[in-house]
Amino acid sequence: MSGVALDPKTAPVFPMAARTALADTQMRKNVRHATDVIQAKRARVVAEMPDWQQLREAGKQIRQHTMEHLDFYLEQFEENCTRAGGVVHWARDAEEARKIVTALVKASGSDEVIKIKSMTTEEIHLNDALEAAGIHAYETDLAELIIQLGEDQPSHIVVPALHKNRQQIREIFQRKMNLPELGETPQDLADAARMFLREKFLRIKTGVSGANFLIAETGGVCIVESEGNGRMCLTLPETLITIAGIDKVVPRFQDLEVLLQLLPRSATGERMNPYNSIWTGVKPGDGPQTFHVVLMDNARTDILADKEGRQTLNCIRCGACQNACPVYRQTGGQAYGSVYAGPIGAILTPQLQQMHHAQSLPFASSLCGACYEVCPVKINIPEVLIHLRAKVVNQNTAGITGLFDFEAAAMTAMAMIFKSERRFRAAQRLGRMAETPLVRKDGQGVGWISWLPGMLGGWTQVRDLQEMPKETFRDWWERRGKNGN
């Protein structure tokens, strides 16, 4: 996957990509280890909070309220940000956002930028666009730096390089930073990254950031992080360009009280982020003197218009659902073909990228509900998955081609059967007859099926299926009634 941008428009369908991922045992080991560690930490710090469930509910209410009045709060943000000396730009889609940012960087007079980790910029492939315009972007988040130097793609919202282990990271640093003697302790790797980045921080005069929250009431922008690299990018450059999805707005400064308890605990199992930066406009002689915010829609208003899909926008990008998801834990993030992986990616990507570009993602879940259980703002991900599945089915069964959809035909037939007890009984009998040629008796005389045809063959790759019993429950019940016992 290295070097090729994760793009749902060109990515293979999930089951195919998952097959490749499952074969990468080292990657799976790394993902398993990392998610185990984060989950255990999260469980510990969540257990410390006696009011965690109330906090989740408060978080949900704040996000829901914001989405219901998003137009109002966005305008309020624009007004307050402008008053503080910021310049607000509106981008309808990814292309417009890329153009605006590229033009702003050029106007700053720099052909290099330092960047803070930002999923929004990953979403729109900003680095490629900048590169095409002759501007080189340096990622300064440690994990993003590893991804960039390794010509790889992020596999997790919060921990983008979680699929790499220390030896792999060391190898990338040795090669790309030209450090053949590099040691292998975490300290050695951190020192190497620090040396590499410090020169960029001090030299480059334009910074690009994302945002965790936009505060409507004050016009402030908030970023939380663990390394301090973000704060360097926010304070050292002369020009700062922030790009954020319009879903990142929160109404009041006070709302951060709730969200900044929920986010770090859910994301990395920290009680509080080591660095919480909030900047509001510009101040003479202090920090960047030119500050731009690009507010990007990129299909978010379409999601907002869908009553059942809307809750997807409540996401505060903590990644807890990824760590908890048994599917993600097997495949890692890149199988999802999008920078948003795991359960949240399975619902966000299809909606951001139009349904027909992401047909398989809503089905990449066993609906076990572990994601909903850990979501700090209570997004009912299984519910949205089912909603999106229905949309896919509606698309697939529309028109003439829909008549030839095998699954739809089978489902319609099953539905007809369940509409009548008589037909259901007939189907039960028919099922016993149909399976007969496939049944083989084992040593105990019990019949098993080890091979099924067509689509159903997925089942018998690793599993047997016991033959149907000779008598159904309802037949037994009737017989029992007749015998009077």
Place this chain on the structure above:
Amino acid sequence: MRVSLFITCYNDTLFPETGKSVVKVLERLGHSVEFPAGQTCCGQMHYNTGYQFEAMPLVQRFVDQFRGAEAVVVPSSSCVAMMKDHYPKMAASLKDEKLRADVDALLPRVYEFSEFLTRGLGLVDVGAYYPHRVTYHASCHGLRNLELGDGPLRLLKAVRGIDLVPLEGLEQCCGFGGTFAIKNAEVSSAMLSEKTTAVLNTGAEACTACDNSCLMHIQGALHRQKTGVKTVHLAEILAGDEGTTR
């Protein structure tokens, strides 16, 4: 109490022993049992796969079959979760006020089997005897949607003769997920492999759960690997008595 059974299409067709065991336990506890013959399916498979239109008539069918029931007992946590989570919304989307009211009135009387025993009847000891080493897998829908908690485990602990051994990662999905096991067969298999490894590590003779769909999945791999370990629905363990030879 007069208990109405919803045995589910899956149990009726593939796992009749589960239904028989439910009858045995409830009658042993002194309740009378009825099985409305017109029942078929809760609609879970259709609904979860995206065929919501096809699932809609089954809501009306369920209400018609069980409208007058004192209590409806279902030996499948995922089917009960389907009803509790989706029936009200489905009835509302049909804009059928009467159906909506019927669903709202009926759902509080619908119980998953172990839930009926622990919460409905307030029982832990149902007089069962089952002299085998058993481990328990917490099915996702029972665990998260119905919040069964340790109810099933408390029932199992009260069984005489049982050697109950804990399952590592008991809250992890087995990877079945209905059509997920077909559409994403490889990922499903990888999840299943972790589950069966955990089951084998316990040294148990049998793995139990409140849902035959998980058990069919787990059993499929245990049999393919020729492990000799069986799966058995919780109801069958609770139905065990001194005469049980299984």
